[in-house]
Amino acid sequence: MDTASSTIQPVIAYIAYTLSTLERGFYKLPGSGVIERYVRSSHQNDPGRTFLELVLIVFVIRTLLQSRTRADKDGQHFIEFTPKEIDELVEEWTPEPLASPLDERDLSDLAAVPIIAGSNGPRPKLVNTGKSAYNLASLNFSGLAGNEHIKQRAIETLRQYGVGSCGPPGFYGTVDVHMDLERDIADFLGTEAAILYAQGFATISSVIPSFCKRGDIIVADRGVTLSIQKGIEISRSTVRWFDHNDLQSLEEVLMSVEKERKKKRGPLTRRFIVTEGIFERDGAMVDLPKLIELKEKYKYRLVLDETFSFGTVGRTGRGLTELYNVSASKIDMLVGSVAIGLCAAGGFCAGSQIVVDHQRINGPAFVFSASMPPLLAVSGSEGINILRSSPSILDTLQQNVQAARSILDRVESITIPSHPASPIIHIHLRTPTSTSLAVPLVKPGSHKPSNPLSPLPRDRPRFDIDIEEKILQDIVEEALAQGVLITKAKRPRGMEISEARPSIRLAMTSALTRKETEKAVGIVKAAIVKVLARRR
Amino acid sequence: MAIRSRTPSSGGSQSMFKKRSTQSLSPTMASAASYLSAVSQADARARTARSPTPTPTATPALSFASTTSSEPTTDIDELDEDDEKFISPLSVPFRPPTSEQVFNTVHTEFGHCASEEFRLTSAHKPGAPIHGHVDKDPPYYILLSTYISYLVLICLGHMRDFLGKRFHPKAYRHLMPHDGYASLNSDFDSFYTRRLKVRMDECFAQPVTGVAGRTIVLLDRVSLDYNRTQVPTGNKTRALNISSYNYLGFAQARGGCADVVEEAIKRYGISTCGSRLEGGTSELHTVAEELVARFVGAEDALISSMGFATNSTIIPALVGKGCLVISDELNHSSIRFGVRQSGAHVRMFRHNDMRSLESLLREVISQGQPKTHRPWKKIMLIVEGLYSMEGTMVNLPAIMNLKESYKFYLFVDEAHSIGAIGPNGRGIADYFGIDPRSIDILMGTFTKSFGAAGGYIAGKKDVIDRLRVKGYSGTYAEAMSIPLLSQVIASMASIMGVTTPTVSSSNSSSTIAIRSHAANGNGHLTDDEYHHPGPVSSKILPSWMTLPPELSSGEEGRTRLRRLAFNSFYLHRGLDKLGFITYGHPASPIVPLILFNPGKMMMFHRMMKDREVPIVVVVVAYPATPLITTRVRFCVSASHTKEDIDCVLRACDEIGDIMDLKHGLAPADRWSIDEICDRAVELVSLPEA
Structure with a gap:
């Protein structure tokens, strides 16, 4: 006992000393008297409260000390291992290969990808065959590719600005020609403002998440293209799907969302309808006036992807708004492609000043990417000037589309889902590729709505991707042998929310005359007939 | 906009740089407050200075000794739009080329530098230790004042929101639900942008024109409504560009x-x-x-x-x-x-x-x-x-x-x-x-x-x-x-x-x-x-x-690489020796200089831009960086000459003293700016610490 108390004594003395030092130190602090009086009186009035406050302080300290990037280490699923066990587990683990090698078909498709020698245009020379061919594959709707005036302006810009802008728009990457093109696009479409992105594909996948956040509602078409799918996915918003290009289905979904909200009495959230003008997947065209009517009725904001309709439809190529004579300012976010519509590069989003300014700070692909090279922006501006001043370009394009459709619509063995005015024409095979996979006939009258939560429609068209792709590739190669370059619509299979039906995608161009178009499409038709006949 | 008159040198282009070093920020501008007032005066001057007569904006106290018309001056009125090469100190090399030196680049795009000693090959020495990222801590008062600045900004912002929504509901319309639409961006999400970023909007999205090479031409702008909008003044300024990602200097319109x-x-x-x-x-x-x-x-x-x-x-x-x-x-x-x-x-x-x-x-x-x-x-x-x-x-x-x-x-x-x-x-x-x-x-x-x-x-x-x-x-x-x-x-x-x-x-x-x-x-x-x-x-x-042969031989490519390495090491070590806190590897062309206080961002940006040789810099803060380490980010390029880096270092030295930024090296270990400029080669070849 004695020894114990003699060892404890200095410890107690030390503690007492420390406490008194702390106390003195505390009283030296200005304002400590107030705290002391407060604690004293509160303890006197309600000793329980002191205890409660102590618990609170401990809790606060614990919360502050907890690391924010905490793993589930303290969770119930964590298993303790000794270092040796971990070593063994590490030793045992064998990862899958980074990428499984491609199969035969992908390899042969890759080898068959057309490579264009020299300038691309209506009749480019191909590296693959060494010959020139009519080009119904490349996206040159307005025929601006290879335009001498645009080339000249691009070279002038090169000599003044160099090639790259070497910086994101926020940090000395906003060049005056970007602002010019933004103004040109806004003027052309009739919106308040527009914002440029460096790549067309990245535009909408960045526009959607810059507005739609967790908890917001997106009502989207089931047939939207991959960039929209990805934008929706990243936004983490609540998604409801409506049947592809079916505005009745859209209205049903809008009503069900409204009903749900009323039932839950949730707060008013942002709501968006996301769809395409001309669908990349099949060339269908949305009924814009009806869409706007619905959007206004149910008070949704509209995100419209005009990638394939800007520069391709309307009298001067202003897109669907010009075709249907609707004011572009009714569309909240109008997304288009400078790369496709104007044969330059990049994409844009047009809308009100508030919409555009918001993206300048919140659009990830805008903020974190280098801005578009100045000479490409100038090419875009020149493209708009040409479209404005020569409506004949779009006339020719429409004539060519009609010419092509009048030939293709008569082919028995194919179906064309595309709108008659769409400059991209998708060709599906009509023949059921295998009897067991026949497309189920939807009985007219027995219409049951699809589940809006699922991206897949209720009556899913069934098709055999492998067989159809094989036939289509044969048609593509047959056409190329006859001097027409066409392409299958390429899809990264297994990466999309639903598989698009295999198709051949023809891209019409105003750079070909009506005669040439008829000839080229005639060859395509012959190739289809020949390949399908061979298979029977 | 200049805070002082832009005094053209009397002794030709060579003395431009020397002169600047002695006369830059005069002692009367020692405090930040006096600087700010000078800046606002200069702004006011610039707004009115659109008169057609090219009257120099010099104050009478400073002599204006221009005699020949070929004198390099940077008076804004002389920045003629049609003139491809603005006459500015940046257009003329520090050392005039000798007869045997032939430069195939435009000096404003890619600086002329013939001196072989300003080159460096950088590679990791096998076995040398690799240091991880070290956070260098500033004194506590800096940390405290940084947190307090954010606190004040946030409190002020919320107060303005609170009052604004009641007295100016129109201005907040887009933040509140209206006509059955939810607001496009909630006031909470956009708080940072509206209340913090807007205050220093002049540092961001500066419109430019021309090549983003060694120098860049800014399209000047002013805001007359507290940064709600920016109005172009129509003037242009050529500035030294230490901000673009142009590491090897290939941003060129010629060559x-x-x-x-x-x-x-x-x-x-x-x-x-x-x-x-x-x-x-x-x-x-x-x-x-x-x-x-x-x-x-x-x-x-x-x-x-x-x-x-x-x-x-x-x-x-x-x-x-x-x-x-x-x-x-x-x-x-x-x-x-x-x-x-x-x-x-x-x-x-x-x-x-x-x-x-x-x-x-x-x-x-x-x-x-x-x-x-x-x-x-x-x-x-x-x-x-x-x-x-x-x-x-x-x-x-x-x-x-x-x-x-x-x-x-x-x-x-x-x-x-x-x-x-x-x-x-x-x-x-x-x-x-x-x-x-x-x-x-x-x-x-x-x-x-x-x-x-x-x-x-x-x-x-x-x-x-x-x-x-x-x-x-x-x-x-x-x-x-x-x-x-x-x-x-x-x-x-x-x-x-x-x-x-x-x-x-x-x-x-x-x-x-x-x-x-x-x-x-x-x-x-x-x-x-x-x-x-x-x-x-x-x-x-x-x-x-x-x-051309100099490119296809790879000779110029190698020179560019070695110039970039030299410039990176030089700026990085120079800033360190001046006593600044920098991050990163000396071989990196990205050189962040840590400012800490958010209020210093715009000051630093402005003071750099308003120098006699304007320098444009990138300032970044939360959320791109951690809250506390607001920084300036320099991007060095092979197109910079050693004199350009000297110029940046001098500017940083002066501004660093005014703004109390030197919290790195102990004062005893620091070098003076002249010492750094003179012993640049030695500094660069120092072994890694």
């Missing part, structure tokens, strides 16, 4: 590369019309891909038209559900964007901290997937070669060691390091002397060192082929346009050097020979003469492409 681009536009047009797999592939794409593969030392490469989209479209094709991505906490937004799209699980480790990485690896491999404890399908580690906000270089040797024991796949984003780092400019692997083929995926961009735009992915042939088919960009995104392709080919070839097929490259340090690809089906990679990292055979380049 061999620009000539190649012009020729390519004439031959091929602008756009290739469509995606890579659907009729948008030009033969130049295949050339560029072969060249990129050789440049980085990989089997094969694919290119995409946007750097940001390269990551966001390729990562989902590499990993998916059941896979784990381990990501450095400071990885770029495009990587996060891509990883989020992929559906893979993500874990982060502390920035460049190998111990944190190893313990994380041990944990995730032993635990397996959450809840199910199944083993991960794949683990991919994503790091950046050079971090764009910190200037830190990834500790690649340590990661390669870990890779051996933990069997993860390695994805290195070389957006900033490719072209800029390494004795041959081949990026981070080159710097550390590591075989690039031991890295699974090498990604990089063409925006930075090559003066173009777009990105690439390089790796094994079967992986790249798979990405061609399964990556989104091949199917959906527009292919890279012709001007960009030709710029990439020309600039890359001139860094590598070109050999004609008959001359074999015997003296190149051969490490890995590219295997013949003739058997691999594609059949276009046929020569096996290439030795990494050596010159490229002219066989794979387009036959019409002619580079």
Whole structure:
């Protein structure tokens, strides 16, 4: 006992000393008297409260000390291992290969990808065959590719600005020609403002998440293209799907969302309808006036992807708004492609000043990417000037589309889902590729709505991707042998929310005359007939 | 806008720089307050100074001794729009060229510097220790005042919101629900933008014109309504550009590369019309891909038209559900964007901290997937070669060691390091002397060192082929346009050097020979003469492409690399010796200078821009950086001359004294600015601490 108390004594003395030092130190602090009086009186009035406050302080300290990037280490699923066990587990683990090698078909498709020698245009020379061919594959709707005036302006810009802008728009990457093109696009479409992105594909996948956040509602078409799918996915918003290009289905979904909200009495959230003008997947065209009517009725904001309709439809190529004579300012976010519509590069989003300014700070692909090279922006501006001043370009394009459709619509063995005015024409095979996979006939009258939560429609068209792709590739190669370059619509299979039906995608161009178009499409038709006949 | 009159020197261009050093910020401007008032006066002057007569804005106290019309002055009225070369001190080299020196570049784009001593080859010495990222702490009062500034800003902001919504509901209409629509952006989400960023909007999105080379021309603007809008004044200012990602100085409107681009536009047009797999592939794409593969030392490469989209479209094709991505906490937004799209699980480790990485690896491999404890399908580690906000270089040797024991796949984003780092400019692997083929995926961009735009992915042939088919960009995104392709080919070839097929490259340090690809089906990679990292055979380049001899020999490319390394080391060490807190590796062309207080951002930006030789800088704060470490980020370029860096250092020295920024080195160890400028070569060649 004695020894114990003699060892404890200095410890107690030390503690007492420390406490008194702390106390003195505390009283030296200005304002400590107030705290002391407060604690004293509160303890006197309600000793329980002191205890409660102590618990609170401990809790606060614990919360502050907890690391924010905490793993589930303290969770119930964590298993303790000794270092040796971990070593063994590490030793045992064998990862899958980074990428499984491609199969035969992908390899042969890759080898068959057309490579264009020299300038691309209506009749480019191909590296693959060494010959020139009519080009119904490349996206040159307005025929601006290879335009001498645009080339000249691009070279002038090169000599003044160099090639790259070497910086994101926020940090000395906003060049005056970007602002010019933004103004040109806004003027052309009739919106308040527009914002440029460096790549067309990245535009909408960045526009959607810059507005739609967790908890917001997106009502989207089931047939939207991959960039929209990805934008929706990243936004983490609540998604409801409506049947592809079916505005009745859209209205049903809008009503069900409204009903749900009323039932839950949730707060008013942002709501968006996301769809395409001309669908990349099949060339269908949305009924814009009806869409706007619905959007206004149910008070949704509209995100419209005009990638394939800007520069391709309307009298001067202003897109669907010009075709249907609707004011572009009714569309909240109008997304288009400078790369496709104007044969330059990049994409844009047009809308009100508030919409555009918001993206300048919140659009990830805008903020974190280098801005578009100045000479490409100038090419875009020149493209708009040409479209404005020569409506004949779009006339020719429409004539060519009609010419092509009048030939293709008569082919028995194919179906064309595309709108008659769409400059991209998708060709599906009509023949059921295998009897067991026949497309189920939807009985007219027995219409049951699809589940809006699922991206897949209720009556899913069934098709055999492998067989159809094989036939289509044969048609593509047959056409190329006859001097027409066409392409299958390429899809990264297994990466999309639903598989698009295999198709051949023809891209019409105003750079070909009506005669040439008829000839080229005639060859395509012959190739289809020949390949399908061979298979029977 | 000048705060003092822009006094032209009386003794010709040579004395410009000397004079500036003595007369810059005069003692009367010693305090920040007096400076600010001077700035506002200057602003007011500038607004009224649009009178047609070119009256100098000099105050009578300072002599205006211009006698000849050829005097370099920077009076704003003289910045004539039609005049291609503005007469500014930046247009004239510090040392006039001697008769035997011939410069083939425009000085404002790519500075003339003939002095061979201002060159450096930077490479990692094998065995030398690699330091992780060190946070250098400032004194406590700086930390405290930084937190207090944010607190004040936030409180003021909320007060303004509270009052504004009641007294000016119109101005807040877009933040409140109206007509049955929810607000487009909630006031909470946009609080930072509205209440903090707007205050210093003049530092961001500055419109410019011309080449973003050594100098850049600013389109001046003012805000008359507290930064709600910015109005262009119509004036232009040429400023020293230490902000653009122009590491090797290939942002040029003149010279061999620009000539190649012009020729390519004439031959091929602008756009290739469509995606890579659907009729948008030009033969130049295949050339560029072969060249990129050789440049980085990989089997094969694919290119995409946007750097940001390269990551966001390729990562989902590499990993998916059941896979784990381990990501450095400071990885770029495009990587996060891509990883989020992929559906893979993500874990982060502390920035460049190998111990944190190893313990994380041990944990995730032993635990397996959450809840199910199944083993991960794949683990991919994503790091950046050079971090764009910190200037830190990834500790690649340590990661390669870990890779051996933990069997993860390695994805290195070389957006900033490719072209800029390494004795041959081949990026981070080159710097550390590591075989690039031991890295699974090498990604990089063409925006930075090559003066173009777009990105690439390089790796094994079967992986790249798979990405061609399964990556989104091949199917959906527009292919890279012709001007960009030709710029990439020309600039890359001139860094590598070109050999004609008959001359074999015997003296190149051969490490890995590219295997013949003739058997691999594609059949276009046929020569096996290439030795990494050596010159490229002219066989794979387009036959019409002619580079001037100084480019095709690789001589200029090497000079550019050595100039960049010198400038990076010089600025980095110079700032350190002046007593500033900087981050990052001295070999990194990104040099962040830490300011801490958010209020100093705009001051620093303005004081740099309002100097006699205006300097434009990038200032960044939360959320791009941690809350406390607000910083200035310098991006050094090979196009800067030693005198340009002197100029930046001098400016920093003066501003640093005014704004109390020198919290790094103890005063006793610091060097004076003159000492630094005089002993630059010695400073640069100091061994690594």
